[in-house]
Amino acid sequence: MTARPPFPGAELNRLTDRQTARIRLYCVPPSGTGSEFFLPWVAAFSELFDLVAVDLPGRGTRAGEPSITDIGWAATGIAEAIAADLRHRPPADGFYAVFGHSFGALLAFEATHRLRSDSRTEPDLLALSAVPPPNRDGLDDHIARNLGAGIAVITEIMGWEQPTDDALTRTVYTPFLADAVALLQHTWRAWPPLGARLSVFGGLDDPMVDPESLPEWGACTTADARVHRFPGGHHYLRTQVAEVVGRLTDDLLAAYRSPAAG
Numbered sequence: 001m002t003a004r005p006p007f008p009g010a011e012l013n014r015l016t017d018r019q020t021a022r023i024r025l026y027c028v029p030p031s032g033t034g035s036e037f038f039l040p041w042v043a044a045f046s047e048l049f050d051l052v053a054v055d056l057p058g059r060g061t062r063a064g065e066p067s068i069t070d071i072g073w074a075a076t077g078i079a080e081a082i083a084a085d086l087r088h089r090p091p092a093d094g095f096y097a098v099f100g101h102s103f104g105a106l107l108a109f110e111a112t113h114r115l116r117s118d119s120r121t122e123p124d125l126l127a128l129s130a131v132p133p134p135n136r137d138g139l140d141d142h143i144a145r146n147l148g149a150g151i152a153v154i155t156e157i158m159g160w161e162q163p164t165d166d167a168l169t170r171t172v173y174t175p176f177l178a179d180a181v182a183l184l185q186h187t188w189r190a191w192p193p194l195g196a197r198l199s200v201f202g203g204l205d206d207p208m209v210d211p212e213s214l215p216e217w218g219a220c221t222t223a224d225a226r227v228h229r230f231p232g233g234h235h236y237l238r239t240q241v242a243e244v245v246g247r248l249t250d251d252l253l254a255a256y257r258s259p260a261a262g
Contacts, residue, residue: 008057008065010077012085014050015042021050023252024091026082026123028100028108029053030130030235032176034060037101044245049252052085054078054104059175067178071186075110076118082111083119095256097125099248101237102208103139103179105131106186109220113191122196125255126221127248129201130234132209133216140183142208191220197260198225199251201244203236223260226251 012026013035025045029037035053045051056074058067068074086096100108105128116122132138200217202209211229218225228247230236237244 008062008068010074010081011055011062012081013053013055015039015053016045016049016051018047018050020047020092022048022091022093022095023256024050024052024096025252026085026096026098027051027053028078028098028104028111030102030104031179032059032172034062036060040241041245044241045249049249050091054081054107056175058178063171063175067175069178069181069185071107071110071182074182075107076114078107078111079114079118083115083121086121093256095124095259097127097252097255098123099127099129100131101129102131102234103183105129106139106183110189112194112196113189116194122194124259125197125199125252126194127199127201127251128217129237129244130203130206130209132213134188134220135216136210136213138183138186138188139208140186143180143183193219194221195223195260196221197223197251197255199248200225200227201237201247202227202229203232203234204229205232206234206236208234 015035015038027035027038027041029035035055038051038053041051055062056068056077057065068077082098098108098112100106108126109128109131112123112126198217198221200214202211202214204211214227214229215225217227230240230243232239
């Protein structure tokens with residue numbers, strides 16, 4: 001009898017389905033959210049870009065499924081889903097990138113290393129937003145310090161309005177708490193540097209990530225690393241879609257026109 005896997009797997013949602021696009025961008029949403037987090041990006045990107053978002057169990061359209069509480073499992077599932085998509089529907093020019101925000105950035109980083117080690121493929125650009133570099137205090141430290149403070153602090157961390165009824169509270173916070181468990185159990189692995197270009201984004205007033213630490217991500221790649229800082233806190237990009245997409249577009253096009261060596 002075959003044992004059932006401990007968690008459901010990651011799925012991909014094609015937000016644009018632009019088959020002639022030159023650049024494919026896989027997007028990993030932050031804690032507690034699904035692919036709907038990136039819907040505001042669809043209109044902001046030109047026809048050159050094809051947006052594909054990750055849907056993890058326990059949130060968004062998959063709210064009825066058990067949430068993943070292991071970062072390694074989630075990252076492996078994301079890497080497998082991306083690798084399968086690349087095989088079955090390769091990008092027009094073979095160019096693809098991965099973006100993640102907050103908890104999603106940690107998953108994007110871990111998934112990218114698994115893509116390289118398990119599938120022998122690596123994105124041309126990895127974009128990470130609102131996540132501290134591996135040698136710094138992580139999101140888990142902030143969670144550990146504040147989780148016991150209750151719903152109000154969790155709401156502030158997530159940048160949400162506090163739910164008004166118990167049913168909505170369960171729907172909103174169950175996946176967040178699962179991600180908190182995953183973070184508190186996570187140990188950084190000493191991966192070798194990537195060959196992909198890095199784009200690093202952050203908020204100037206982020207209480208969870210020191211904006212001055214973001215250039216340290218450059219040690220995680222043998223290629224170029226660009227850093228972009230914006231006004232605002234941990235979820236700065238919710239209100240600055242055009243600005244963030246503009247900078248990301250510039251970095252993607254630069255990588256597309258001049259691929260990193262190796």
